[in-house]
Amino acid sequence: MSLNRREFIQNAAAAAAALAGAAALSRPAAAASNPVRPPGARAEGEFLALCIRCGRCGDACPNQAIQTFTKEAGRRFSMVPGRGEEGTPVIFPRLQACSLCQSDKGDVLRCGEACPTGALRLVKKEPEAVQAQVEMGTAVVDKNLCFSYTTACCGVCIRACPFKGRALKAGMHETPVVDPEFCVGCGLCERVCVRYPQAISIRAGRRVTA
Amino acid sequence: MKVRVWPLRRAVQLGVLFAILMAPVLARYEHYMSARSYEKMEKAFAGRAVGVWLKAAEGLLGVGLRWEEGGVVGRRPRKRLIERARNLYGSAWSARVFGLSLTDLLAGFESAAASRGLRAVLVTGLAVPLLLTMLLGRVYCAWVCPMGLVSALARQLRRLLVFLELKPLSVELSRADKYAVLAVGVFAAALTGLPLLHHLYPPAIVGRESHALFQAWFDRSEAEMFSVPWQALGAGTLLLGLLLIIEAAVVPGFWCRALCPGGALYSLFGRFRLLRVTRKKAACIDCDLCDRACPMGLQPMSDKTGMECDNCLACLDACPTDALKVGFVKKVGAAAVLLAALGVSASAHHILGIPHYAYDKEWPQAPVLKLVEKVGEWEVQFTGYPGRPKPGVRADVTVYVWDPATSAVYDGSIRLEAAQVRALGGQRTFFGPEESRRNGTLHKFSVTYPEDGNYELTLHLTAGGVPSTLRFPLVVGDPPSPWRPLGLGTGAFVMFFVAARAVRIKRARRQRTAP
Numbered sequence: 001m002s003l004n005r006r007e008f009i010q011n012a013a014a015a016a017a018a019l020a021g022a023a024a025l026s027r028p029a030a031a032a033s034n035p036v037r038p039p040g041a042r043a044e045g046e047f048l049a050l051c052i053r054c055g056r057c058g059d060a061c062p063n064q065a066i067q068t069f070t071k072e073a074g075r076r077f078s079m080v081p082g083r084g085e086e087g088t089p090v091i092f093p094r095l096q097a098c099s100l101c102q103s104d105k106g107d108v109l110r111c112g113e114a115c116p117t118g119a120l121r122l123v124k125k126e127p128e129a130v131q132a133q134v135e136m137g138t139a140v141v142d143k144n145l146c147f148s149y150t151t152a153c154c155g156v157c158i159r160a161c162p163f164k165g166r167a168l169k170a171g172m173h174e175t176p177v178v179d180p181e182f183c184v185g186c187g188l189c190e191r192v193c194v195r196y197p198q199a200i201s202i203r204a205g206r207r208v209t210a
Numbered sequence: 211m212k213v214r215v216w217p218l219r220r221a222v223q224l225g226v227l228f229a230i231l232m233a234p235v236l237a238r239y240e241h242y243m244s245a246r247s248y249e250k251m252e253k254a255f256a257g258r259a260v261g262v263w264l265k266a267a268e269g270l271l272g273v274g275l276r277w278e279e280g281g282v283v284g285r286r287p288r289k290r291l292i293e294r295a296r297n298l299y300g301s302a303w304s305a306r307v308f309g310l311s312l313t314d315l316l317a318g319f320e321s322a323a324a325s326r327g328l329r330a331v332l333v334t335g336l337a338v339p340l341l342l343t344m345l346l347g348r349v350y351c352a353w354v355c356p357m358g359l360v361s362a363l364a365r366q367l368r369r370l371l372v373f374l375e376l377k378p379l380s381v382e383l384s385r386a387d388k389y390a391v392l393a394v395g396v397f398a399a400a401l402t403g404l405p406l407l408h409h410l411y412p413p414a415i416v417g418r419e420s421h422a423l424f425q426a427w428f429d430r431s432e433a434e435m436f437s438v439p440w441q442a443l444g445a446g447t448l449l450l451g452l453l454l455i456i457e458a459a460v461v462p463g464f465w466c467r468a469l470c471p472g473g474a475l476y477s478l479f480g481r482f483r484l485l486r487v488t489r490k491k492a493a494c495i496d497c498d499l500c501d502r503a504c505p506m507g508l509q510p511m512s513d514k515t516g517m518e519c520d521n522c523l524a525c526l527d528a529c530p531t532d533a534l535k536v537g538f539v540k541k542v543g544a545a546a547v548l549l550a551a552l553g554v555s556a557s558a559h560h561i562l563g564i565p566h567y568a569y570d571k572e573w574p575q576a577p578v579l580k581l582v583e584k585v586g587e588w589e590v591q592f593t594g595y596p597g598r599p600k601p602g603v604r605a606d607v608t609v610y611v612w613d614p615a616t617s618a619v620y621d622g623s624i625r626l627e628a629a630q631v632r633a634l635g636g637q638r639t640f641f642g643p644e645e646s647r648r649n650g651t652l653h654k655f656s657v658t659y660p661e662d663g664n665y666e667l668t669l670h671l672t673a674g675g676v677p678s679t680l681r682f683p684l685v686v687g688d689p690p691s692p693w694r695p696l697g698l699g700t701g702a703f704v705m706f707f708v709a710a711r712a713v714r715i716k717r718a719r720r721q722r723t724a725p
Contacts, residue, residue, distance in 0.1 A: 007384070054303045
């Protein structure tokens with residue numbers, strides 16, 4: 001099939017129009033929303049570049065905590081997928097938190113094992129490796145809301161913490177005290193918090209390391 | 211009797227589509243099993259579509275398994291089922307099948323371009339598809355990609371249009387365009403650091419949309435709302451529908467032939483493929499049937515298949531004299547590549563008492579609704595208990611206003627107004643404005659919603675001396691989608707139009723032949 005110049009230009013224009021139209025259809029409007037990523041995720045920019053939005057980590061997650069980030073999925077938490085974030089894996093700890101595969105067999109975190117591109121690192125399940133490589137976020141306590149700080153002993157979040165005594169220490173009357181150096185942001189404390197709005201919640205992003 | 215290839219190809223394509231839909235269901239099945247709540251969910255989902263999907267998952271996983279565990283005959287073999295459910299993750303875009311990582315070449319290229327690097331994990335996932343493409347050509351396009359089914363459907367629709375004398379257009383696009391799309395896409399990914407082509411690529415879209423749909427479906431079903439959450443589908447589904455319509459009415463088969471960036475990549479790697487369609491010149495009668503049957507618009511009759519051939523073997527089906535044959539052109543080379551593909555293994559690497567109470571109705575579930583708005587320095591947190599209330603039952607709304615910088619709590623008054631959102635922007639206020647009940651630092655309201663539907667809750671507060679109004683959307687129960695009557699109406703109209711036109715055409719033809 002041979003083309004003359006006019007046909008070639010027409011074809012190229014049609015291709016460009018189709019590409020632009022589809023890109024416009026799928027282009028999200030909002031700015032970056034800073035969601036909680038699965039454990040072992042690389043720094044946000046690198047993560048978004050590596051991730052191919054295939055959903056394998058979500059299928060592998062034994063706690064079904066990893067969701068596909070869509071407008072509908074984030075609606076309940078005022079979270080709108082930002083530019084380039086549509087279809088990426090995300091965790092809403094309020095809905096289902098990361099259990100760090102603790103009730104699961106095997107010696108690595110399953111999402112990192114499932115990731116085909118290395119957007120999620122392969123993380124061993126030993127506490128030291130998790131501490132070193134998992135940076136989902138940091139728990140933040142709102143002392144105005146927390147039962148232990150305001151009215152009565154509660155301590156539910158401290159019991160849920162996989163690194164209790166280190167990441168989440170119990171103060172007087174079981175008040176939760178977060179140590180940002182050890183907190184990996186798994187969100188089990190937010191998941192179990194009986195207060196609503198949650199007195200303890202995960203602030204996503206790199207955790208503060210000393 | 212000639213053996214046709216197309217039924218086999220269609221079966222493979224449908225099987226792949228079924229596996230893509232099944233992957234998120236298997237993941238959820240495994241989750242229920244390991245949470246020891248499958249029996250509970252089975253009961254809760256009985257007689258519902260989600261229950262049928264779960265049953266299908268169990269039926270599939272239980273093939274050849276003895277129903278026995280821990281020496282108890284008749285008990286569900288939980289551990290074996292969980293083990294088996296882990297054999298399929300992902301979709302046709304990137305999948306893990308029985309421990310073997312298979313990643314689409316386009317996915318690999320985009321990821322590598324966007325991150326400007328190539329990781330060992332990715333290389334192991336690309337190895338098998340790459341070797342198979344070099345051996346067999348673009349077989350992914352013809353046998354695996356779900357777009358093949360969309361194209362087939364479009365071809366049938368086109369036949370319907372022709373029958374209805376609606377004269378579909380026939381525009382020809384250059385096959386070279388797809389290489390431009392690929393180049394632009396990979397360049398854009400490298401430039402912006404964000405993959406772009408997965409928004410356009412049908413296998414990626416189908417996988418992503420099926421995951422989003424099933425996740426939303428199961429999440430809602432766990433809260434006893436069983437309607438199919440079509441709103442979870444995104445722009446990708448719209449794009450697939452658009453492709454279907456354009457293929458049927460304007461440019462037949464244009465996506466795979468002329469625009470698909472993945473097709474371009476597979477063509478490049480399939481250029482020196484060893485599995486080829488060959489023609490016995492002596493048997494060929496130059497009838498042109500194979501050229502017309504080729505979905506890629508190639509010419510097998512004059513041996514012009516080039517690198518674009520995807521070995522769909524439609525030409526073999528069309529050939530009346532069996533002049534066309536398929537086979538490996540270099541037997542030794544083919545065997546070597548096949549061995550290499552088999553040798554590559556993709557498994558290159560290898561709660562402390564947290565109860566799974568999420569599925570117990572009795573457990574006081576905290577809400578899964580937390581909407582946040584900012585007013586000046588104040589952060590307004592809006593939660594409802596339950597997160598998605600039922601109509602006719604009193605539901606709590608809790609508002610908490612604080613300043614995250616100073617931890618100060620808002621001390622003024624808050625009033626709440628609740629209105630039902632009707633069609634065409636109409637609203638009916640049925641609650642308030644009412645002053646809040648103070649409970650420590652919280653502001654509480656109790657609202658009883660009259661019926662299933664979309665609601666808007668309006669908060670009035672005075673922050674920093676300025677009266678502010680905040681609006682929060684809330685869905686109550688399981689309201690029918692506003693698009694439903696529109697879709698049903700359009701569908702009924704199209705059916706009526708097609709039927710009426712068909713009757714008219716039949717009658718006209720009969721009159722023409724009668725005298």
